[in-house]
Amino acid sequence: MTEKLRDNPSASLPYINLSFSVTGESFPADHGYGLYSALTHWNHNLHHLEGLSIQTIAGIPDKQGKIYLTERSRLVIRLPYDQVPLVYGLAGKTLTIGNHTIHLGIPQIYRLQPTSKLKARIVTIKGYQEPEAFLEAALRQLEDLEIKGTIVVPVNEKGEAERKTIKIKRFTLVGFKLGVFDLSDEDSLKLQIYGLGGKRRMGCGVFVPFTNKRRII
Structure with a gap:
C-alpha cells in the first residue's frame, strides 16, 4: 500500500456519487472552475473537504463555447459517504455562472461500482502537455497507486491525441482524454476514488465507467 493511501483515512470509507438533476437552458462548455466557485460560494467548507471530486455537467455542445442542457444532464459529486450531509443541502438550490443559471433537484445516491473499463473526460498533469510524456506521467501515477491496467x-x-483544455481564471491548462482498461475490481474502485492528475474539484481526472449511451460532452 502506498503512502498516499495510508495517509488518507477517508480512503477506507465507502465512496458515493451524489447525482443532482439539473434544469436550465444552456451552460458554458468550459465550466469546471466556474462550477467549483459557485459551489464553494454556497458552502466554503467544500474548499477543505477531503476526497471530493466534482464532475462537469454533460450537455449537447453548440461548438461556440456553450452546451445545451438535456433531461440527462446531472451534477455528480463524488465523496466519502459520511460527508454527504455537507452537500445534500444543494437540493433545490440555484447556481449562477456568468450569465447562465441552473436549478438543482433532489439528488440520488449511488455507491461506486467496479468495472474493468474507466474513462476520464480530461486529465491534467502539471508539466506534461505532449501526448507521449503525458502518458508516461499518467502511468507513473497509476504505479504509485499500485493500480494495474492498460x-x-x-x-x-485525424489520428491525433484528444487534447482538452480547462480555463482557470487567466490561465489555460492542457490535458487529455484518458481510458484505463483491464482493471480488477479493487483497482477500479481505487482509481474512481483517487483519480489521476490535478484539479479534480474542477472536473479533471475523474474516472467514470464507459457507457453505450449517445455521446454528450
Whole structure:
C-alpha cells in the first residue's frame, strides 16, 4: 500500500456519487472552475473537504463555447459517504455562472461500482502537455497507486491525441482524454476514488465507467 493511501483515512470509507438533476437552458462548455466557485460560494467548507471530486455537467455542445442542457444532464459529486450531509443541502438550490443559471433537484445516491473499463473526460498533469510524456506521467501515477491496467489516450478523426483544455481564471491548462482498461475490481474502485492528475474539484481526472449511451460532452 502506498503512502498516499495510508495517509488518507477517508480512503477506507465507502465512496458515493451524489447525482443532482439539473434544469436550465444552456451552460458554458468550459465550466469546471466556474462550477467549483459557485459551489464553494454556497458552502466554503467544500474548499477543505477531503476526497471530493466534482464532475462537469454533460450537455449537447453548440461548438461556440456553450452546451445545451438535456433531461440527462446531472451534477455528480463524488465523496466519502459520511460527508454527504455537507452537500445534500444543494437540493433545490440555484447556481449562477456568468450569465447562465441552473436549478438543482433532489439528488440520488449511488455507491461506486467496479468495472474493468474507466474513462476520464480530461486529465491534467502539471508539466506534461505532449501526448507521449503525458502518458508516461499518467502511468507513473497509476504505479504509485499500485493500480494495474492498460492506459490509452484516445485519438480523434485525424489520428491525433484528444487534447482538452480547462480555463482557470487567466490561465489555460492542457490535458487529455484518458481510458484505463483491464482493471480488477479493487483497482477500479481505487482509481474512481483517487483519480489521476490535478484539479479534480474542477472536473479533471475523474474516472467514470464507459457507457453505450449517445455521446454528450
